[in-house]
Amino acid sequence: QVQLVESGGGLVQAGGSLRLACAASGIIFSLTRMGWYRQAPGKQRELVATITNRGSTNFADSVKGRFTISRDDAKKTVYLQMNSLQAVDTAVYYCNAYLPYLGTDYWGKGTLVTVSL
Numbered sequence: 001q002v003q004l005v006e007s008g009g010g011l012v013q014a015g016g017s018l019r020l021a022c023a024a025s026g027i028i029f030s031l032t033r034m035g036w037y038r039q040a041p042g043k044q045r046e047l048v049a050t051i052t053n054r055g056s057t058n059f060a061d062s063v064k065g066r067f068t069i070s071r072d073d074a075k076k077t078v079y080l081q082m083n084s085l086q087a088v089d090t091a092v093y094y095c096n097a098y099l100p101y102l103g104t105d106y107w108g109k110g111t112l113v114t115v116s117l
Contacts, residue, residue: 009111022095
């Protein structure tokens with residue numbers, strides 16, 4: 001059974017930082033593309049960042065230069081370091097695992113990030 005468990009969300013002031021973590025189980029993590037998406041109130045879910053099994057990264061324009069994504073295959077965990085947070089970053093952040101060897105993806109339940117002015 002595939003499980004993705006996010007942690008690290010919370011309340012932070014504008015300009016502050018948070019690090020999200022997503023622990024995966026039930027998948028061959030080293031073959032999986034991992035990603036973070038977010039959904040703000042009243043908006044559609046959007047891509048934040050992805051990282052392939054080879055370490056190639058992709059970021060939404062809105063977070064480039066402020067967020068970084070990394071992975072620890074030994075711990076089966078992906079991280080999202082968020083710096084210089086802004087109120088517009090307030091959203092529920094979801095972990096995503098895309099399994100190319102199955103052509104499927106999985107989602108975590110999400111963790112709320114609230115950035116106050």
